[in-house]
Amino acid sequence: MKDQILIAIDSGKSNTKAIASYKGNKYSIKFRTKMLQVEKNRFGAEIQPGSYLVDFNDRAILLGDMVDEANSDYSLSKTSLIHQISIYTAISQLLKKANTPSDVVIRLALNLPITSFKDQLQKEKFKQLMENNNQTVYLLVNGQAYSFFVEDVTLAFEGMGEVYAKPEKYKHNNSIIIDIGSLNCTYCQFIGLQPQIDSMIVSDYGINRIKGVLRNIINERYGVSVSSRDAELALRSGYFSNGGHIFEDSKVIIEELKLEHLKLIINNALSRGITFNMSDTIFVGGGSLTLRRYIKQEFPHAIIPDNPVYSNCYSFLKILEIKYA
Structure with missing residues (x-):
């Protein structure tokens, strides 16, 4: 019987996050979902950590930190080359980390925005693309060749957080998951482990x-x-500088923007019928780290998991563990 590796990937508009489980060990990877097509066989810059030069279908593509913010993908769809390349690159690097044999069976779970998850046609198009239309995937990543076959992809909706990763913790409670990403914010209410379809909202x-x-x-x-890129760095640093001079009032501006943004997220939820009554409130996604201070200020009893960036991945992986036990 062939070995199998379980791989859960949450490929977002800002970062691609992935976790693998193989022979009792866990492996993870995270890199920026930014893509730039470069001239094949002519790109000579040294590839830095957090970046990947990928050769796929006769295209040379640079992924990760070396690519400017302007090359981020702001479309709502995940059925795109940037997500296909990011997902295949994540798979290749997890296979490398786990040192799997060439014939290992890949069991893969991927994220879909709730709007696409509810649409059977969009789900099928995404699934076919990520399964490479039932063809073996061949690619070079940083000069190393990889080939693997992806079939029977499990699709999971964004915004489930760690509910399925920790069923004992959530099965007797009502929960509201707020998944703050780079492009979207997703809301989902759970009664125990059951998501409420009418509460699955994307803003x-x-x-x-x-x-x-x-x-x-x-x-x-x-x-x-x-x-x-400047705005990204300013938000991450908590201030704006020009020519080495830090504008002190920019620190206040950035903090005020964070609080105002959290209030927008909450007011949008209230306007859509999410009351926050009789439920635990859990914030996940990279945005929850950016807004952590004000989440704790406005929602003192809210839960932010230890590693909210990987929360969806943990649940995706648990789904695979149960499916392929």
């Missing part, structure tokens, strides 16, 4: 909205042109 209140507002404020207040 455009991802963290990128803060960056857009911040760029406009900096431009108007300081008369400085700001790139997507």
Whole structure:
């Protein structure tokens, strides 16, 4: 009987996160979901950690930190080349970390936005793309060749958090999961382990909205042109600087924007019938780290898991463990 490896991937608009389980060991990887097509066989820069030069279907593609923020994907769909390449690259690197044999059977779970998850046609298109239309996947990653076959992909909806990863913790409670990503914010209510379909909502209140507002404020207040990368760094650092000079009032502006954004997320939930009554509130996704201070301020009893970026992956992996036990 062939070995099998379980791989759970949450490929978001900001980061691709993945966890694998193989022979009792866990492996993980995370890199930026940014893509730039480069000239095949001519790209000469040294590949830095967190970046990958991928040769797939006769295309040379650079992924990760070396790619500028302007090359991020802001479309709502996951049925795209950038997500296909990111997912295949994550698989290749997890196979490498786990040192699997060439004939290992890959059991794969992938994320889909709730809007796509509810649409059977969109689900099938995404599934066919990620299964490479039932063809073996061949690619080079940083000069190393990989080949593998992906079949029977398990699709899971975004916004489940760690509910299925820790069923004993959640099965007797009502929960509201708020998954704050870079592009979207997803809401889902659970009664025990059962998601409530009518509560599965997607909004455009991802963290990128803060960056857009911040760029406009900096431009108007300081008369400085700001790139997507500048806004990303300013939000991450908590201040804006130009020519080495830190604008002290920018620290206050950024903190105010964070609080205002959290209030937008909550008010949107309330407007859609989510009352926050009689339920635990759990914030997951990378945005929950950005807004952690104000989540704790506005929701003192809210739960933010230890590693909220991987929360969906943990649940995806548990689903695979049960399915292929």
